[in-house]
Amino acid sequence: MTRDVAIVGLGCTSFRPTSPHASYREMIFEAAVKAYSDAGIEPDQVDTFMSVSEDYLEGTAIVDEYVPDQLGAVLKPVHTIGADGITGLASAFLQIRTGQFEVALVEGRSKASNVLHPAHIDAFALDPVYVRPLELHPRFVAGLEMRAFLEATGNTEEQAAAVVEKNRGNACRNPMAAHPARTSAQDVLRSAPIAEPLKEGDAALPADGSIVIILASAEAAARMKGQPVYIEGVGWAQDTPNIEERDWSRAAYAEEAARQAYRMAKISDPAGQIQFAEVDDAFAYKELQHLESVGLAPTGMAGRMLEQGEFSPGGRLPVNASGGSLGCGHVHDLAGLRSVMEAALQLRGDAGDRQLNNPRVGLAQSWRGVPTASGGAAVLSRR
Amino acid sequence: MSTQPHYSTAPGKALGNIPIHHRYTVGVAGERFFKAMRDRKVILAAACSSCRQRFLPPKIYCEICFVETGDWSPVEGPARVKSFTLLHRSLDEEPLTQPVAVALIVWDGVRGGILHRVGGLEDPSQLKTGLLVEPCWADERAGGVNDIRFFAPANP
Secondary structure, eight states: OOOOEEEEEEEEOOOBSOOTTSOHHHHHHHHHHHHHHHHTOOGGGOOEEEEEOOHHHHTSTTGGGGSSGGGTOTTSOEEEEOSOHHHHHHHHHHHHHTTSOSEEEEEEEEEGGGOSOHHHHHHHTSOTTTTGGGOOOTTHHHHHHHHHHHHHHOOOHHHHHHHHHHHHHHGGGOTTOSOOOOOOHHHHHHSOEEEETEEGGGBOOBOEEEEEEEEEEHHHHHTSSSOOEEEEEEEEEEOOSOGGGOOTTSOHHHHHHHHHHHHHHTOSOHHHHOOEEEOOOSBHHHHHHHHHHTTSSOTTTHHHHHHTTTTSTTSSSOBOTTOHHHHHOBOGGGHHHHHHHHHHHHHHTOOGGGOOSSOOEEEEEOOOOTTOOEEEEEEEEOO | OOOOOOEEEOSSOEEEOOOOOOOOOOOHHHHHHHHHHHHHOOOEEEEETTTOOEEESOOSEETTTTEEEEEEEEOOSOEEEEEEEEEEEOTTSOEEEEEEEEEEEEOTTEEEOEEEEBOOOSSGGGOOTTOEEEEEEOSSOOSSGGGEEEEEEOOO
16 A cells, blocks of 8 residues: 655745855755745654755755755755756655655755856766767757757757747746746747757756755645645656767657656546646757657647647646746756646646646656756646 | 865855866777777777677677677768757857867667767758768877767768
């Protein structure tokens, strides 16, 4: 008999291009205070903590050592997840499912503005023998993938640009977003090339922010004040690290992560059962690729469905109503938690001006970014 | 290669860096691969002793069968551009005056390929998916990916 697990508390800072007003630890404190208040609990009621961290991006070695005090987690179990946020969520979910813990907390933060040379960090993630000596800006990988994806599926650069118009427009209704804009697909197509066909406008701009999510067993959740949002299924996967071997026509890691999450959630017909989705859009074409890979659009159809308005807030399957990473800002490994938070807000009916019409089942999906081929998926519901 | 970190602080911000240097072990497969490039101007693929799948870059194991690879042999026939990009930025985010053409180069019957620059183009528009290319070898070869200067359109 497995036990049900629910999200019972959400807290975050707003996302912003820079945050000179607060250190990353102070930003975590802000998110934690809000999450505890949302759940109506105190830190000493949390049994186990998950920290989503990547040392190079934080600029501090073993950065998770600096996590406990601003969460109220000193001398409590803290588990560091060096992966994307949904993998952190999945770890908290599984720890509760063991029966050893009733309440778990997942924390992540991005201080992207602290990183003065981000391309060097992404380049440092390239294979040091076969790829790094070429001394290329790592976004060449996205350029290669975008072209291969578009050519293989028939989706177009124009359709990718339309993703930006939608998502940055959606962000105009999200007060937490760092990069809302009324921008047109034409603006994106006219923006400077980075790694053709990838253009400046196709790439999510970085943002700072912190998110804290509190999970509880269904029994513990019943004793708390808020409306629980249930985690029906989770999954995560990594494709081959060898860039040369990947099939860029699809996101194999997203297919597998979604397959795991759907199986756990007993979703047999994702396109029919999932009512809205927050999928990774670190680059505009990735939204289309991810939608096809998680079974929410047939291969080669995501761009056309987007043009027909199916993924707009009023459409059949709203995608990235939050604004996604294009609109909210890219928060690195926190991006998956931002998607989870938005899905939970939508299911609770707490999404403010961007609230969708009474959804009951949503998908959050994440990608770790260039040059990785890994990510997670989570199916959330309101029962 | 200075190993002195540089710090400077002020009330609003503290600057910090760390000089990180590594010496990576290339490995059994990589050594054999790069020696063949350096000494013989040959690109070697390794084949699984069970399923016969050939890998590039070569590995000492087959990830599918989880057994060691056996036969090592040069790739043959024309190489093909599987995807390409024109890169406009340096690692320091400076715009490049001349964009760099980068491609994934593949061979039929081989899993994987080589990521490399494409050069010798008469015109950037010549670069297309499927373009047949061949390696342009460096005169001075040290045993690394840059022993190939770039891939150039193959002579018909």
